[in-house]
Amino acid sequence: KAGVTQTPRYLIKTRGQQVTLSCSPISGHRSVSWYQQTPGQGLQFLFEYFSETQRNKGNFPGRFSGRQFSNSRSEMNVSTLELGDSALYLCASSLALGAGTEAFFGQGTRLTVV
Amino acid sequence: GESVGLHLPTLSVQEGDNSIINCAYSNSASDYFIWYKQESGKGPQFIIDIRSNMDKRQGQRVTVLLNKTVKHLSLQIAATQPGDSAVYFCAEKPNNNAGNMLTFGGGTRLMVKP
Numbered sequence: 001k002a003g004v005t006q007t008p009r010y011l012i013k014t015r016g017q018q019v020t021l022s023c024s025p026i027s028g029h030r031s032v033s034w035y036q037q038t039p040g041q042g043l044q045f046l047f048e049y050f051s052e053t054q055r056n057k058g059n060f061p062g063r064f065s066g067r068q069f070s071n072s073r074s075e076m077n078v079s080t081l082e083l084g085d086s087a088l089y090l091c092a093s094s095l096a097l098g099a100g101t102e103a104f105f106g107q108g109t110r111l112t113v114v
Numbered sequence: 115g116e117s118v119g120l121h122l123p124t125l126s127v128q129e130g131d132n133s134i135i136n137c138a139y140s141n142s143a144s145d146y147f148i149w150y151k152q153e154s155g156k157g158p159q160f161i162i163d164i165r166s167n168m169d170k171r172q173g174q175r176v177t178v179l180l181n182k183t184v185k186h187l188s189l190q191i192a193a194t195q196p197g198d199s200a201v202y203f204c205a206e207k208p209n210n211n212a213g214n215m216l217t218f219g220g221g222t223r224l225m226v227k228p
Contacts, residue, residue, distance in 0.1 A: 004157070031214050039121075043158075043203065043218035055213040090157050094214045100146055100165065101214055105157030 002027065004093050004106035012112045018079040021109045025072050025093030031055075032074040033103065034066060037088040046089075049074055050097055078111075086113045122201060124223040133191040133226075137204030137219045142185060145209035148216070149178060149189045153200045161189070161202075166209075191224075199226045 005024040013019050025032050034046040045058040049068035066076040072093075078085055088110050092103040127133045139147065145166040150158035164171045164178045164187075171178050177190040187204050201223050205216040 033214055033216070035216075035218075042220050043205075045215050045217065048213050048215055050213065056215045058215075092157075092214075092216075097213055100163070102160055102163070103148075103214055103216065104160070105150075107155070107157050 004091055004104055006089075006091050006106035006109050008109060009107065010110045010112075012114060013081050014114055015081055015083060017081050018077060019081060019111060020075050020077045021089055021091075021111070023074045023076075023091030023093075023106060025074070025091075026095075026104055029093040029095050029104075030072050031094040031097055031101070032068055032072065033092045033094070034074070034076050035090045035092065036060070037090055037108070038086075043090070046076065055097070081113045083113050086111060122221050122223045124225060126225045126227060127194050129194060129196060129226055129228050131194055133189075133194045133198070133224060135189045135191075135202050135222045135224065137187040137189075137222075139185050139187060139204065139206045139217075139219070141206060141208050141217065142182075143208045144206035144217075146207040147178070147180060147187050148205045148207075149176075149187075150203045150205060150218075151198075151200045152203065152221075158203060194224075194226050196226045196228055199224055 031050045033048040048056045068074045088108045090108045091106045094101045148163040149161040152158045162173045175192045179188045204219040
């Protein structure tokens with residue numbers, strides 16, 4: 001069974017631009033979560049979607065947004081990019097919600113803002 | 115490879131020795147804890163989990179210990195191998211959150227000397 005697929009793997013953008021990242025969860029998984037990983041802040045939760053609805057949102061500015069489609073694929077968008085947005089963006093998929101539900105991570109999208 | 119943390123605490127062990135990686139968690143309401151392994155260029159990979167109604171759980175070569183009194187979690191790796199070299203993260207999920215949001219610790223880099 002295919003794992004979590006994130007595209008693209010690497011991206012270079014200029015300050016002020018906007019970017020869209022994509023995540024295809026494991027087949028049958030309906031929960032998708034996004035995380036930002038940086039050397040300084042570690043892994044931080046961005047948001048979570050289940051059945052096309054945002055369930056939780058982390059402490060990030062409104063420039064960060066996301067959505068989930070009916071096939072469970074998810075996208076996240078960052079507008080007006082800042083240098084500090086350079087990070088590894090990770091997507092995790094889970095079969096369902098709740099404690100004990102294992103999260104499977106993709107390899108991430110490495111975003112560099114110049 | 116990806117740099118997941120420039121100033122991570124590092125544990126250096128000899129191949130064949132046992133490793134113990136520690137984690138202090140913050141939320142006393144958390145009821146599910148997970149250990150993840152992250153190798154360079156990859157997303158976090160699930161190792162083992164434990165519910166708050168347990169204090170010990172064993173897997174293949176790994177054991178997780180949970181001490182709720184002092185909010186401490188540890189991962190023990192038996193007979194550590196070079197392939198165990200990676201960054202290890204603990205993560206917690208609060209029981210007041212029906213979603214899959216995880217809060218991650220800062221990570222520990224494990225280096226195995228052959």
